[in-house]
Amino acid sequence: MDFHCHLDLYPGAREVYREAARRNEFTWLVTTSPKAFAATSRALEPLPSVLITPGLHPEIAHERAAELDLLLEQIAGVKAVGEVGLDGSPRFKAHYEVQRKIFGAVIARSAELGGRTLSIHSRRAVRDVLAEFERHPNFGTAVMHWFSGSTAELKAAAAHGCWFSIGPAMFDSASGRALAAAMPRDRVVPESDGPFAKVAGKPIMPWNTFRTAEDLASLWGISPDEAAGTLARNGQALLHLMGRR
Numbered sequence: 678m679d680f681h682c683h684l685d686l687y688p689g690a691r692e693v694y695r696e697a698a699r700r701n702e703f704t705w706l707v708t709t710s711p712k713a714f715a716a717t718s719r720a721l722e723p724l725p726s727v728l729i730t731p732g733l734h735p736e737i738a739h740e741r742a743a744e745l746d747l748l749l750e751q752i753a754g755v756k757a758v759g760e761v762g763l764d765g766s767p768r769f770k771a772h773y774e775v776q777r778k779i780f781g782a783v784i785a786r787s788a789e790l791g792g793r794t795l796s797i798h799s800r801r802a803v804r805d806v807l808a809e810f811e812r813h814p815n816f817g818t819a820v821m822h823w824f825s826g827s828t829a830e831l832k833a834a835a836a837h838g839c840w841f842s843i844g845p846a847m848f849d850s851a852s853g854r855a856l857a858a859a860m861p862r863d864r865v866v867p868e869s870d871g872p873f874a875k876v877a878g879k880p881i882m883p884w885n886t887f888r889t890a891e892d893l894a895s896l897w898g899i900s901p902d903e904a905a906g907t908l909a910r911n912g913q914a915l916l917h918l919m920g921r922r
């Protein structure tokens with residue numbers, strides 16, 4: 678399973694799509710803009726094991742702000758949303774206000790529609806992301822993707838009921854490993870974040886989940902097979918919450 682993948686952005690996306698559908702029980706294809714969601718949904722034949730969702734990535738919020746109304750329309754027709762969120766890192770901080778406007782509208786819309794499951798980017802912005810959840814407590818379920826906040830922020834997110842999708846790239850740093858170790862074990866699911874996330878210079882593929890199980894196994898002090906079993910059970914539980922099981 679892969680709960681966060683930019684499958685439409687791999688070279689040879691169609692083949693990666695077919696291969697992911699063949700090898701994975703579930704793949705969540707998050708898009709970065711409402712127009713990309715529309716184009717990807719047209720270009721790829723619908724397959725039962727692949728979920729394609731509308732999003733508006735905070736790194737391009739300022740370029741795609743005019744697509745917000747389209748996104749809010751699209752959210753009415755889907756059960757899950759992503760990639761959305763906030764990015765307060767120096768490179769994107771200049772556009773933080775437009776990011777907040779978009780993310781705030783997405784969370785409000787999700788609550789208004791009875792709740793959605795969202796794949797969320799929260800780099801250097803965890804507090805503000807959680808504040809939006811507090812403003813609209815019925816927004817649904819948050820899956821924090823590649824979480825990189827502090828340990829205190831991780832605790833706060835876990836207390837808000839957040840899930841966490843993590844991939845092999847997270848284990849490349851000591852801080853990433855420490856966060857992964859501190860996550861609630863029953864709310865961790867695998868992600869690739871490919872083709873952006875790489876290991877040894879190569880994009881992680883949607884079916885590379887076992888690496889994450891191996892890395893978690895050493896943190897948890899259990900065997901890789903046991904860790905893979907935990908990830909599989911968690912994945913099923915999250916799919917159930919998403920209304921897919």
Ligand code: MN
Nearest residue numbers: 681683760870
């Ligand atoms: Mn991503």
